[in-house]
Amino acid sequence: xxxxxxxxxxxxxxxxxxxxxxxxxxxxxxxxxxxxxxxxxxxxxxxxxxxxxxxxxxxxxxxxxxxxxxxxxxxxxxxxxxxxxxxxxxxxxxxxxxxxxxxxxxxxxxxxxxxxxxxxxxxxxxxxxxxxxxxxxxxxxxxxxxxxxxxxxxxxxxxxxxxxxxxxxxx
Amino acid sequence: xxxxxxxxxxxxxxxxxxxxxxxxxxxxxxxxxxxxxxxxxxxxxxxxxxxxxxxxxxxxxxxxxxxxxxxxxxxxxxxxxxxxxxxxxxxxxxxxxxxxxxxxxxxxxxxxxxxxxxxxxxxxxxxxxxxxxxxxxxxxxxx
Numbered sequence: 001x002x003x004x005x006x007x008x009x010x011x012x013x014x015x016x017x018x019x020x021x022x023x024x025x026x027x028x029x030x031x032x033x034x035x036x037x038x039x040x041x042x043x044x045x046x047x048x049x050x051x052x053x054x055x056x057x058x059x060x061x062x063x064x065x066x067x068x069x070x071x072x073x074x075x076x077x078x079x080x081x082x083x084x085x086x087x088x089x090x091x092x093x094x095x096x097x098x099x100x101x102x103x104x105x106x107x108x109x110x111x112x113x114x115x116x117x118x119x120x121x122x123x124x125x126x127x128x129x130x131x132x133x134x135x136x137x138x139x140x141x142x143x144x145x146x147x148x149x150x151x152x153x154x155x156x157x158x159x160x161x162x163x164x165x166x167x168x169x170x171x
Numbered sequence: 172x173x174x175x176x177x178x179x180x181x182x183x184x185x186x187x188x189x190x191x192x193x194x195x196x197x198x199x200x201x202x203x204x205x206x207x208x209x210x211x212x213x214x215x216x217x218x219x220x221x222x223x224x225x226x227x228x229x230x231x232x233x234x235x236x237x238x239x240x241x242x243x244x245x246x247x248x249x250x251x252x253x254x255x256x257x258x259x260x261x262x263x264x265x266x267x268x269x270x271x272x273x274x275x276x277x278x279x280x281x282x283x284x285x286x287x288x289x290x291x292x293x294x295x296x297x298x299x300x301x302x303x304x305x306x307x308x309x310x311x312x313x314x
Contacts, residue, residue: 079276080275080276080296082275082276082295082296083276086295104179106177106179107177107179107180107183108175108176108177108180109175110175110176110180111176111177111179111180111183111184114180114183114184114187115183115187118187118190118191128293128295131295131298132211132213132214132293132295132298132299132300133211133213133214133215133298134211134214134300136211136291136300136302137291137293137300139289139290139291139302140291141191141194142191142192142194142195143191145187145190145191145194146188146191146192149184149187149188149191153184160175
């Protein structure tokens, strides 16, 4: 029995490492293909595919660690200290929201993921407003909300299609 | 297979979509076209320019603080000894554009030019916000 649990945990940790690396690759791809529609902060959020999959196959604590790790690493590698701060705010708020929605049991992966996308952008706007000390930056709210929503739906669909393939260490 | 989408998903989607599409109407705006370009640093209005008067504005570091300064229609080229500007903003033809900056991400430079009331350009590392406002109308109010 003990050996089984240890095997599970080791497996989970190993999978977490792989998923984090995968999330970094997604971030890098996004970094290489800049979306220049002139509104800063619009991203596809591809790395969230990994976070959502982790949340559903490995659980909340693993999902959180993977999320924070990939934000920290990609922020340091591909961004600046500032972008790290905003990503972290958006990423953590969005993760909390996703966990809450998932716990209600009333939403599917797609619902959870689209809420995550919207909250992620909202979190970044919030931090921006605090840094700039003005709410005027919320002028970007409509565009970022709609794009966060659409990307979230897309990410949810991908995550749902793929998560069956991640052989997890869970019972 | 779309059996996976729940009723709650759909309701949430509609709510969020309505939020995103409806919010421009909630953010109260003056009906007239804005004509004032306001520069905010650290949340305080530091400079106002007329949107319809062509000029350049540079963000300068003065005594440890960042200040936007009107550098006139000749722009940074019109100065003999060019001080290093943290941001260079061009106001021309009723449009505002950030043409250069010393910040890392250059989000402000990449951002589209703005010309309508309520539109903003921000340089977060420099805590700079440029927004177009009406004359004496209240600033954007979110009800």
